[in-house]
Amino acid sequence: MRPFAYERPDRIADAVAILAEAGDRARLLAGGTDLIIRLRDGTVRPDVVVDVKRIADLDAGIRESDGRLVIGGRAVMTDIAAHPVVRRVLTGLAEAASVVGSAQIRNRATLAGNIGNASPAADTVPALLVHDATVVVQGVDGQRRIPIDEVFVRSGVTTIRHDELITAIELPLPDDPSGSAHQRRTRRRGHDLASVTVACVIGRDGVTRLSYGSVGPRPLLRSDERGVLADRGRPDDERRAVLDALFTDAAPSASSMRASPEYRLAMLRVLGWRAVETALARRGEAAA
Amino acid sequence: MTPARVAVAATVNGRARAFEVEAHHTLLESLRDDLGLTGTKECCLVGECGACTVLVDGRSVDSCLMLAVEADGATIETVEGLAGRAGLSAVQAAFLDTGAAQCGFCIPGQLMSAVALLADTPHPSRAEIEEGLAGNLCRCAGYEQIFEAVERAADAVAPARARTAEPRVDVAAIPDAKVAPQ
Numbered sequence: 001m002r003p004f005a006y007e008r009p010d011r012i013a014d015a016v017a018i019l020a021e022a023g024d025r026a027r028l029l030a031g032g033t034d035l036i037i038r039l040r041d042g043t044v045r046p047d048v049v050v051d052v053k054r055i056a057d058l059d060a061g062i063r064e065s066d067g068r069l070v071i072g073g074r075a076v077m078t079d080i081a082a083h084p085v086v087r088r089v090l091t092g093l094a095e096a097a098s099v100v101g102s103a104q105i106r107n108r109a110t111l112a113g114n115i116g117n118a119s120p121a122a123d124t125v126p127a128l129l130v131h132d133a134t135v136v137v138q139g140v141d142g143q144r145r146i147p148i149d150e151v152f153v154r155s156g157v158t159t160i161r162h163d164e165l166i167t168a169i170e171l172p173l174p175d176d177p178s179g180s181a182h183q184r185r186t187r188r189r190g191h192d193l194a195s196v197t198v199a200c201v202i203g204r205d206g207v208t209r210l211s212y213g214s215v216g217p218r219p220l221l222r223s224d225e226r227g228v229l230a231d232r233g234r235p236d237d238e239r240r241a242v243l244d245a246l247f248t249d250a251a252p253s254a255s256s257m258r259a260s261p262e263y264r265l266a267m268l269r270v271l272g273w274r275a276v277e278t279a280l281a282r283r284g285e286a287a288a
Numbered sequence: 289m290t291p292a293r294v295a296v297a298a299t300v301n302g303r304a305r306a307f308e309v310e311a312h313h314t315l316l317e318s319l320r321d322d323l324g325l326t327g328t329k330e331c332c333l334v335g336e337c338g339a340c341t342v343l344v345d346g347r348s349v350d351s352c353l354m355l356a357v358e359a360d361g362a363t364i365e366t367v368e369g370l371a372g373r374a375g376l377s378a379v380q381a382a383f384l385d386t387g388a389a390q391c392g393f394c395i396p397g398q399l400m401s402a403v404a405l406l407a408d409t410p411h412p413s414r415a416e417i418e419e420g421l422a423g424n425l426c427r428c429a430g431y432e433q434i435f436e437a438v439e440r441a442a443d444a445v446a447p448a449r450a451r452t453a454e455p456r457v458d459v460a461a462i463p464d465a466k467v468a469p470q
């Protein structure tokens with residue numbers, strides 16, 4: 001691995017000051033499960049690595065505040081997947097966090113890192129999109145609150161500036177019983193990157209929010225406001241047509257080695273249907 | 289750039305250790321090259337095979353994906369720390385009993401993942417064992433013996449309760465879950 005300077009600030013303000021000064025020569029180190037691979041293979045060559053794990057005002061916890069769940073910028077997948085409120089109310093996110101990498105990866109990988117890397121295949125991002133997350137970032141000019149759908153540009157590119165640090169991810173806790181689910185397709189069971197990811201939330205009002213990743217440069221969020229998908233009284237053909245219409249912007253790359261575009265599009269429809277049906281069943285249980 | 293050397297103080301297998309590392313060295317490199325703990329194996333270096341698994345503050349991690357400087361202040365356990373004065377630990381003994389080690393290269397990592405799993409879930413189901421050890425590959429494909437060893441170790445350490453039927457993370461409820469059919 002190419003040598004670099006190592007900084008371990010203990011305040012957010014110090015961290016963003018280092019980032020502002022070093023510009024694109026600095027890289028943030030949170031869980032390191034992506035960064036250290038890239039440091040080793042030379043695809044990123046920073047002069048300075050800024051470790052965020054000793055920042056006292058950067059939370060590693062998960063807490064409820066004013067009807068929202070606040071996930072700290074240092075919180076790891078293991079803790080998110082195990083958190084009782086996440087599992088009960090934001091089930092799609094709990095499922096997504098529970099399939100990231102392996103146990104070893106989930107013990108280190110942070111939700112903030114999964115967002116910041118902006119991989120089209122990021123397991124948690126479709127779940128964050130359907131659960132209407134807000135990404136809180138802090139830079140030298142102060143704090144910004146960015147709706148998650150406005151964060152992603154394309155693979156590896158976000159609207160988060162170089163001097164900004166993700167300090168928290170906030171998710172509204174719905175008053176009404178809703179149901180959510182996460183689905184993904186991998187080449188093999190166990191530890192693998194996703195070829196297709198889908199997440200879905202269905203509210204009591206019948207609105208379905210559905211998001212999908214690994215089938216284009218960034219995960220997309222779509223919705224069925226008319227309640228057709230959520231209405232089991234309607235014929236399956238009609239519901240499936242509505243579902244298919246949500247996938248018209250899926251544009252999987254032909255150059256990816258994990259799966260062909262045709263396979264991804266076919267699996268997208270299968271997993272989308274499963275996600276909707278699972279979310280509906282869970283909404284029923286939540287209301288009961 | 290001149291490599292920056294950073295002081296690290298950590299508890300390794302119950303012993304307080306102070307050492308200097310280069311900032312761009314991984315915990316895996318430091319354990320093997322600075323501390324001489326070569327039980328932890330280097331293999332894929334991308335966090336897929338789990339041969340380098342150690343426990344950091346009680347949690348399993350791939351030591352190839354962690355800088356040595358990040359271990360400052362941490363409690364590290366490696367395979368060398370498993371056996372006590374009385375002999376092998378229950379998990380190690382179970383691995384021997386079932387013939388889980390073939391070539392043996394993956395076994396230190398498998399053992400550390402098994403220890404982490406059993407600390408968290410004393411009575412794991414087969415699905416929980418498979419999920420808990422999903423980050424540890426065995427090229428000899430001795431998975432059956434490895435899973436059986438974890439079950440035996442669980443029974444040996446805490447035989448009073450039956451194993452739980454369902455995985456802790458409820459992936460079994462998902463049609464496409466990565467849990468094996470029983």
